[in-house]
Amino acid sequence: MELESVLHFLENKTILVTGATGFLAKVFVEKILRCQPNIKKLYLLLRATDTESVSHRLHHEVFGKKLFKIQRDKWGEKFSSFLSEKVVAVAGDVSLHNFGIKDQILIEEMLEEIDIIVHSAATTRLDERFDVAMDTNTMGAYNAINFAKMCHKIEFFLQVSTAYVCGEAKGQIPEKPFLMGQTLKSSSELDINLEKQLIKKKLSELQSQNANQETITSIMKEFGTIRANLHGWPNTYVFTKAMGEMVVTNMKGNIPLIITRPTVIIGTLSEPFPGWIEDVRTIDYVFVEYFKGAITSFVGNPKITADLGSRLKRIMNMYRPYLHFEGIFDDKNTEKLRMAIKGVGSVERKFNLDPKSIDWKEYLVNVHFPGLLKYSMQPKM
Ligand SMILES: NC(=O)c1ccc[n+]([C@@H]2O[C@H](COP(=O)([O-])OP(=O)(O)OC[C@H]3O[C@@H](n4cnc5c(N)ncnc54)[C@H](OP(=O)(O)O)[C@@H]3O)[C@@H](O)[C@H]2O)c1
Numbered sequence: 396m397e398l399e400s401v402l403h404f405l406e407n408k409t410i411l412v413t414g415a416t417g418f419l420a421k422v423f424v425e426k427i428l429r430c431q432p433n434i435k436k437l438y439l440l441l442r443a444t445d446t447e448s449v450s451h452r453l454h455h456e457v458f459g460k461k462l463f464k465i466q467r468d469k470w471g472e473k474f475s476s477f478l479s480e481k482v483v484a485v486a487g488d489v490s491l492h493n494f495g496i497k498d499q500i501l502i503e504e505m506l507e508e509i510d511i512i513v514h515s516a517a518t519t520r521l522d523e524r525f526d527v528a529m530d531t532n533t534m535g536a537y538n539a540i541n542f543a544k545m546c547h548k549i550e551f552f553l554q555v556s557t558a559y560v561c562g563e564a565k566g567q568i569p570e571k572p573f574l575m576g577q578t579l580k581s582s583s584e585l586d587i588n589l590e591k592q593l594i595k596k597k598l599s600e601l602q603s604q605n606a607n608q609e610t611i612t613s614i615m616k617e618f619g620t621i622r623a624n625l626h627g628w629p630n631t632y633v634f635t636k637a638m639g640e641m642v643v644t645n646m647k648g649n650i651p652l653i654i655t656r657p658t659v660i661i662g663t664l665s666e667p668f669p670g671w672i673e674d675v676r677t678i679d680y681v682f683v684e685y686f687k688g689a690i691t692s693f694v695g696n697p698k699i700t701a702d703l704g705s706r707l708k709r710i711m712n713m714y715r716p717y718l719h720f721e722g723i724f725d726d727k728n729t730e731k732l733r734m735a736i737k738g739v740g741s742v743e744r745k746f747n748l749d750p751k752s753i754d755w756k757e758y759l760v761n762v763h764f765p766g767l768l769k770y771s772m773q774p775k776m
Pocket of ligand 1: 413414415416417418419420440441442487488489490514515516517518519531555556557558636656657658659660661676677
């Protein structure tokens with residue numbers, strides 16, 4: 396496999412990316428535009444109410460970010476026209492059929508042109524309200540694969556999932572797709588439609604009691620955790636992401652499907668420059684509290700008692716399944732891909748997949764932590 400063949404594959408392709416204001420999708424979009432500027436078109440789905448707000452979000456929350464500095468420098472004053480030629484911002488919501496896109500002509504164009512769908516949109520809050528997480532992570536996947544099935548020449552659908560759909564598994568964790576209705580507890584049965592009905596019922600109960608928004612949020616959060624735990628998942632996020640996987644696997648028909656399951660994504664290693672990250676997320680909460688001096692040591696053993704302020708306790712509790720995770724992810728598929736590009740210098744450099752090639756201490760101390768301080772803890776860049 397030559398670098399040229401990867402780039403050749405992308406040449407003249409049209410890709411729909413959901414979750415384009417998000418951290419991961421932005422890095423993906425930057426890489427595509429930098430490595431293959433001859434992409435035909437990128438449809439970027441952004442939550443917005445109208446064309447004005449979608450354009451505002453596109454320019455401020457995507458291309459206005461420092462992440463695109465190398466691109467801006469390369470194109471100079473032509474950057475705007477390059478973007479106008481290659482990028483179409485689409486106002487949409489993954490929780491709705493056809494992403495809630497109202498413009499029928501636009502839908503027809505998208506169905507005609509799209510070659511690849513990268514479905515990255517999600518709510519990544521571990522304790523999200525059950526109704527919101529179901530609509531976004533499970534029904535979002537449903538709506539995205541449905542849209543893919545209507546595309547005239549789709550080549551593949553990429554579902555961005557999470558490695559932690561495995562719950563709190565121990566030992567080696569194989570890369571197996573979920574079967575519809577599969578749970579992590581042999582004693583439970585999962586029916587996604589029933590979960591949706593339960594959500595509806597709970598919401599109408601709360602409405603009939605005239606519950607205020609704060610109460611509804613708190614109860615729906617708790618309800619998600621209860622349902623997730625019942626089926627063996629530690630939180631609503633991974634439960635609804637697992638159901639999202641079930642849905643796309645079950646509905647894909649003839650569409651080639653890739654499910655990618657990242658563990659924890661942190662700052663850029665080297666491209667487009669080292670250390671770029673957005674917001675404080677996942678394990679970085681702990682690092683940030685350490686930088687601030689709120690914690691001076693890190694709890695890694697359940698037998699140790701931690702004397703922590705309540706916000707930290709909540710964070711520690713939420714991340715407990717990950718801090719004490721004892722599973723080992725099987726990475727045969729990634730390894731196969733790595734072997735396929737081994738020795739092809741240009742591909743290995745541009746699409747490096749080998750975690751062993753990273754000096755992790757050097758990366759954390761000299762790249763990630765400074766990046767975190769510079770990009771996540773300063774006013775938004
Ligand atoms: N970050 C990690 O460490 C990590 C690890 C494993 C897996 N993942 C997966 O990677 C993907 C991207 O994660 P991320 O870290 O980039 O998340 P993120 O920064 O929180 O971005 C999430 C994106 O999804 C969009 N979104 C949420 N609800 C939506 C809706 N109803 N309709 C349309 N768009 C919606 C958000 O739009 P708004 O801006 O409008 O909110 C945002 O653009 C997710 O699928 C996540 O599960 C992430």
